Amino acid sequence: MISRSLERFLNDDFELPAFPKVVLRLNQLLASKQFALSEVGDVLSRDPGLSAKVLELVNSSVYGLKTRVETVNRAVVMIGAEQVRQLVIATSVVKMFKSIPHNLIQVEDFWKHCVACGAIAKKLAELQGEEQPDRFFVAGLLHDVGRLILYLKAPEKMNEVFEKVKDGEMLFHEAERKVFGFNHAEVGFQLCRIWSLPDFFRETAGYHHNPEDAFRHHEAASLIHIADFIANALQLGSSGQKYVPLLDDFAWNRSGFTSSIAEGVVNESMEKYEEAIHVLL
Amino acid sequence: MGIVSLDLIEPEMILAKEVRDSSGRILLGQGAEITEKHLSLFRRWGIIELDIEGQGEEIEEGPLDPEILDEAREKMKAIFRHNNMVHPFVEALHEIVSEREARKMMRNREVQT
Numbered sequence A: 001m002i003s004r005s006l007e008r009f010l011n012d013d014f015e016l017p018a019f020p021k022v023v024l025r026l027n028q029l030l031a032s033k034q035f036a037l038s039e040v041g042d043v044l045s046r047d048p049g050l051s052a053k054v055l056e057l058v059n060s061s062v063y064g065l066k067t068r069v070e071t072v073n074r075a076v077v078m079i080g081a082e083q084v085r086q087l088v089i090a091t092s093v094v095k096m097f098k099s100i101p102h103n104l105i106q107v108e109d110f111w112k113h114c115v116a117c118g119a120i121a122k123k124l125a126e127l128q129g130e131e132q133p134d135r136f137f138v139a140g141l142l143h144d145v146g147r148l149i150l151y152l153k154a155p156e157k158m159n160e161v162f163e164k165v166k167d168g169e170m171l172f173h174e175a176e177r178k179v180f181g182f183n184h185a186e187v188g189f190q191l192c193r194i195w196s197l198p199d200f201f202r203e204t205a206g207y208h209h210n211p212e213d214a215f216r217h218h219e220a221a222s223l224i225h226i227a228d229f230i231a232n233a234l235q236l237g238s239s240g241q242k243y244v245p246l247l248d249d250f251a252w253n254r255s256g257f258t259s260s261i262a263e264g265v266v267n268e269s270m271e272k273y274e275e276a277i278h279v280l281l
Numbered sequence B: 001m002g003i004v005s006l007d008l009i010e011p012e013m014i015l016a017k018e019v020r021d022s023s024g025r026i027l028l029g030q031g032a033e034i035t036e037k038h039l040s041l042f043r044r045w046g047i048i049e050l051d052i053e054g055q056g057e058e059i060e061e062g063p064l065d066p067e068i069l070d071e072a073r074e075k076m077k078a079i080f081r082h083n084n085m086v087h088p089f090v091e092a093l094h095e096i097v098s099e100r101e102a103r104k105m106m107r108n109r110e111v112q113t
Ligand SMILES: [Fe+2]
Pocket: A143, A144, A173, A184, A185, A208, A209, A228
């Protein structure tokens, strides 16, 4: 469901920055369902900058592969074509919105928060024995991307949001809803749709503040919720909110975690976080 | 890592954290080896201290000052104001971030003295 106010917001004259050509080609190629893995590598290698970042990330502790991957072709074989596409999209999104000056937030701090959420989410996913923990890194990277659009597209209104949360009475995403009629998670859901990301990412971005309301991916949204909670508590970067959002009971119970995981998760995600910000920012 | 005043930094030391100018632009990245040239540039740009690899490690591992830890716990309570502090996971994280904060406070105090 998309509210009238959100629809209007997205259709407004604001143009989303365009993805690099490589992303569009990858989308086409993978949508065709008939492609050789080497084609994915060939398309990607036409963008040396993106290729280099993908290789660096794949070789970092974030992916934790045992052998070094020297070429993008090899990366596609090792982590899979769809995983490479997702990583390329997330990396491009960070790059597209990296150097935008803003008087309400430091865009770099914003991305640090998202990278932290991704690194922690991946660790949590591993603990849960998830089959594809890598996609949780990407989901964390993108979880708050809707908020960045709010900052860029409506700075005056975001200033109002800041005013509302200043005394610490109201949660940030609730204040957004008061001011805009929708919040950053809903914007994120729509962006992931526009960017033709799988519903997994739409839902992790769209329901990370209310995992209970997800359509299918309650577990994943709960996991991103908890990762976001931890990232906020650690104050690694910031998406603009000073206070740690309320830990959601549904998410916590659904995850099946106990409080004993806290220390290990924090310690073990830190290296991933440091390496990933080094590559991405 | 540890914060070291620029006067005490020697070439070949390794940056533990990137150096930025006032607008947030990265001047030298994390992991870079510092050269004489960097040092004179930093002086010109008015940078007074750097985070250097392998410095202040005692504080990273040594025991926490209980008074500072209590101070940090009190301080970090504020960021959890929307949360139920007796939830075991909230409690565990509050303790973790308080310890991190306490180490930071100890490092800062060491630099000042
Ligand atoms: Fe959020």
